[in-house]
Amino acid sequence: xxxxxxxxxxxxxxxxxxxxxxxxxxxxxxxxxxxxxxxxxxxxxxxxxxxxxxxxxxxxxxxxxxxxxxxxxxxxxxxxxxxxxxxxxxxxxxxxxxxxxxxxxxxxxxxxxxxxxxxxxxxxxxxxxxxxxxxxxxxxxxxxxxxxxxxxxxxxxxxxxxxxxxxxxxxxxxxxxxxxxxxxxxxxxxxxxxxxxxxxxxxxxxxxxxxxxxxxxxxxxxxxxxxxxxxxxxxxxxxxxxxxxxxxxxxxxxxxxxxxxxxxxxxxxxxxxxxxxxxxxxxxxxxxxxxxxxxxxxxxxxxxxxxxxxxxxxxxxxxxxxxxxxxxxxxxxxxxxxxxxxxxxxxxxxxxxx
Amino acid sequence: xxxxxxxxxxxxxxxxxxxxxxxxxxxxxxxxxxxxxxxxxxxxxxxxxxxxxxxxxxxxxxxxxxxxxxxxxxxxxxxxxxxxxxxxxxxxxxxxxxxxxxxxxxxxxxxxxxxxxxxxxxxxxxxxxxxxxxxxxxxxxxxxxxxxxxxxxxxxxxxxxxxxxxxxxxxxxxxxxxxxxxxxxxxxxxxxxxxxxxxxxxxxxxxxxxxxxxxxxxxxxxxxxxxxxxxxxxxxxxxxxxxxxxxxxxxxxxxxxxxxxxxxxxxxxxxxxxxxxxxxxxxxxxxxxxxxxxxxxxxxxxxxxxxxxxxxxxxxxxxxxxxxxxxxxxxxxxxxxxxxxxxxxxxxxxxxxxxxxxxxxxxxxxxxxxxxxxxxxxxxxxxxxxxxxxxxxxxxxxxxxxxxxxxxxxxxxxx
Numbered sequence: 001x002x003x004x005x006x007x008x009x010x011x012x013x014x015x016x017x018x019x020x021x022x023x024x025x026x027x028x029x030x031x032x033x034x035x036x037x038x039x040x041x042x043x044x045x046x047x048x049x050x051x052x053x054x055x056x057x058x059x060x061x062x063x064x065x066x067x068x069x070x071x072x073x074x075x076x077x078x079x080x081x082x083x084x085x086x087x088x089x090x091x092x093x094x095x096x097x098x099x100x101x102x103x104x105x106x107x108x109x110x111x112x113x114x115x116x117x118x119x120x121x122x123x124x125x126x127x128x129x130x131x132x133x134x135x136x137x138x139x140x141x142x143x144x145x146x147x148x149x150x151x152x153x154x155x156x157x158x159x160x161x162x163x164x165x166x167x168x169x170x171x172x173x174x175x176x177x178x179x180x181x182x183x184x185x186x187x188x189x190x191x192x193x194x195x196x197x198x199x200x201x202x203x204x205x206x207x208x209x210x211x212x213x214x215x216x217x218x219x220x221x222x223x224x225x226x227x228x229x230x231x232x233x234x235x236x237x238x239x240x241x242x243x244x245x246x247x248x249x250x251x252x253x254x255x256x257x258x259x260x261x262x263x264x265x266x267x268x269x270x271x272x273x274x275x276x277x278x279x280x281x282x283x284x285x286x287x288x289x290x291x292x293x294x295x296x297x298x299x300x301x302x303x304x305x306x307x308x309x310x311x312x313x314x315x316x317x318x319x320x321x322x323x324x325x326x327x328x329x330x331x332x333x334x335x336x337x338x339x340x341x342x343x344x345x346x347x348x349x350x351x352x353x354x
Numbered sequence: 355x356x357x358x359x360x361x362x363x364x365x366x367x368x369x370x371x372x373x374x375x376x377x378x379x380x381x382x383x384x385x386x387x388x389x390x391x392x393x394x395x396x397x398x399x400x401x402x403x404x405x406x407x408x409x410x411x412x413x414x415x416x417x418x419x420x421x422x423x424x425x426x427x428x429x430x431x432x433x434x435x436x437x438x439x440x441x442x443x444x445x446x447x448x449x450x451x452x453x454x455x456x457x458x459x460x461x462x463x464x465x466x467x468x469x470x471x472x473x474x475x476x477x478x479x480x481x482x483x484x485x486x487x488x489x490x491x492x493x494x495x496x497x498x499x500x501x502x503x504x505x506x507x508x509x510x511x512x513x514x515x516x517x518x519x520x521x522x523x524x525x526x527x528x529x530x531x532x533x534x535x536x537x538x539x540x541x542x543x544x545x546x547x548x549x550x551x552x553x554x555x556x557x558x559x560x561x562x563x564x565x566x567x568x569x570x571x572x573x574x575x576x577x578x579x580x581x582x583x584x585x586x587x588x589x590x591x592x593x594x595x596x597x598x599x600x601x602x603x604x605x606x607x608x609x610x611x612x613x614x615x616x617x618x619x620x621x622x623x624x625x626x627x628x629x630x631x632x633x634x635x636x637x638x639x640x641x642x643x644x645x646x647x648x649x650x651x652x653x654x655x656x657x658x659x660x661x662x663x664x665x666x667x668x669x670x671x672x673x674x675x676x677x678x679x680x681x682x683x684x685x686x687x688x689x690x691x692x693x694x695x696x697x698x699x700x701x702x703x704x705x706x707x708x709x710x711x712x713x714x715x716x717x718x719x720x721x722x723x724x725x726x727x728x729x730x731x732x733x734x735x736x737x738x739x740x741x742x743x744x745x746x747x748x749x750x751x752x753x754x755x756x757x758x759x760x761x762x763x764x765x766x767x768x769x
Contacts, residue, residue: 042559068559069559073586074585074586074589076586078578082583083549085549086488086551086553086554087552087556089486089549089552090553090557092556092559109545109579113542114549119752119753120523121523121540122520123519123521123523124751125531158752159753181754182754271759274758274759
């Protein structure tokens with residue numbers, strides 16, 4: 001089994017010359033590459049046109065491809081997704097942006113009742129090959145409506161694919177895969193990782209992506225397959241099932257506790273790579289699930305349940321979950337809420353000592 | 355406080371009520387019906403702000419004697435008119451037959467469009483091949499007006515049988531016919547209205563010449579997607595016709611509760627910067643003429659048009675509804691705009707292009723055609739005999755390719 005770094009090196013070797021990129025630049029590169037390859041790819045959302053997006057992900061695209069390919073939208077999430085579904089039915093491949101994942105709720109009907117079910121209810125007569133990008137996650141003093149991780153709402157919906165990258169190389173490869181996928185994809189981008197990895201140590205200076213080898217992103221076209229997890233760190237003591245910012249927090253917790261954790265970055269949340277999960281837990285016999293989202297009925301419950309069903313006779317300890325608390329995301333209590341390396345490390349210890 | 359102000363009176367919540375209830379006749383004066391031929395026909399490039407008066411008037415062509423009068427008289431010959439009449443009759447007979455089939459438990463559910471046949475049928479004649487309609491569940495006339503959609507196939511959908519093109523996944527009447535420009539119907543109201551705008555935007559992005567036609571009922575205009583669609587259509591000047599079918603009722607709720615009291619649904623279009631018309635929905639000629647006007651406007655890149663079709667939901671909301679519990683039993687007989695089939699029939703007879711005998715003959719032919727289609731559809735199964743699509747097909751088309759968890763679940767079901 002290749003480690004995350006080995007896989008990344010392979011990608012580097014196969015996909016031509018690379019450039020150091022932040023996650024923002026990598027995502028922009030993915031949009032640029034697909035817009036150049038396919039005239040049917042269009043990009044729109046609030047502030048994504050002239051201004052280039054509040055996080056700069058779409059910067060320069062309007063200038064390069066024109067206003068009919070990249071444009072600003074009214075502040076209406078249901079309208080943005082609904083219009084994208086209509087465009088998809090026509091034959092375009094729209095990529096829309098919801099400015100913050102916390103603001104997808106007005107589009108819930110269009111996402112759940114329409115995009116996810118178009119192919120099924122029309123027996124393939126109509127499809128929704130759309131990608132819905134949403135910055136998500138906390139750790140940025142975003143308070144209640146700039147920090148949420150609503151992935152469980154999407155993973156529960158049949159017909160959707162839910163994806164979340166944790167580094168620039170995956171961000172570009174997964175976004176290109178999402179755009180080229182004929183199923184509707186919810187593409188969640190941890191905004192905490194936009195400019196650099198974050199291990200939960202908010203008291204230390206932020207290290208930019210340029211200091212990490214996962215920033216060396218191929219300039220051209222390449223894909224990171226959906227439904228493929230990555231072993232971020234291989235280990236023997238326990239399996240950590242995680243994604244997004246928590247990949248980095250979990251790696252930090254492993255280093256600080258000295259526990260030989262095998263950290264699996266799911267990348268595709270649903271449908272997911274069950275084989276990698278199953279093989280790892282059967283090897284280690286222990287499992288900790290880590291996510292920022294609130295605990296009850298969070299995606300971790302599904303992960304824990306699957307591991308219990310498939311690896312029961314290999315388990316040597318109860319499955320642990322380290323998650324956000326079952327409260328709205330607070331402002332002042334950011335670091336008491338955010339599952340940092342200390343809380344994650346404590347769970348690792350409980351799991352190996354059980 | 356200013357001592358001069360009168361003492362405050364207690365506030366009162368206003369809850370609109372229909373004038374008619376079971377046993378009490380409806381006062382239809384709220385409709386503001388313009389005489390046939392009276393309302394002007396502006397050029398198709400008219401600015402939206404100059405359609406204000408049209409949004410409060412009522413465009414009508416056929417007068418009380420069935421004569422076509424005024425500036426909206428369309429360019430339709432007798433062959434086309436007879437074709438339209440036949441399609442409306444076919445739609446009504448199809449509905450009546452399927453209502454009976456539902457009562458016989460051959461299908462679980464049905465929704466008629468009784469009294470609203472002219473709108474979908476005449477509108478469909480104004481569109482071109484490749485245009486896309488985003489219908490509600492009450493525009494079956496869009497399909498029944500076409501020669502390339504078989505009634506047998508539609509009935510197989512209604513019966514969820516082995517030949518159901520939607521493989522038994524959808525509630526009856528939720529058709530999908532991409533090849534006929536008929537978008538997949540959803541149970542969620544109003545969602546398709548903004549999707550039609552997006553489809554039209556796509557056509558404009560690609561420099562195409564196709565237009566979209568979105569559909570919504572009076573009640574559903576209260577959904578947020580109605581306002582969304584108007585905003586996007588206006589902002590991007592999308593080539594779309596936004597049809598509001600005001601049949602006065604949303605199940606048991608009178609259109610005043612949807613926001614129609616002392617205003618019109620057409621007026622909401624003008625307020626959003628969209629050229630808007632209010633049209634007699636039971637006047638086949640007016641429906642065709644207004645649809646052609648809006649289609650030309652869209653096709654010439656002059657932007658969207660909102661059309662409020664004023665009609666009456668003559669039948670029950672669905673086979674699960676009993677309108678005698680909330681409205682007068684004789685309401686349709688008293689509705690000022692009458693019956694669309696009867697009105698076109700009188701017009702054609704007045705032209706010397708139709709006769710009561712021909713009408714009777716056409717009715718018999720269509721009844722036989724519908725009965726034969728039903729017989730053939732039933733030969734492929736119905737809910738009664740359990741000849742339904744396979745349970746294994748239930749797991750298909752959730753995604754383009756079946757993921758592992760669905761393959762696993764299909765195996766668990768043992769199919």
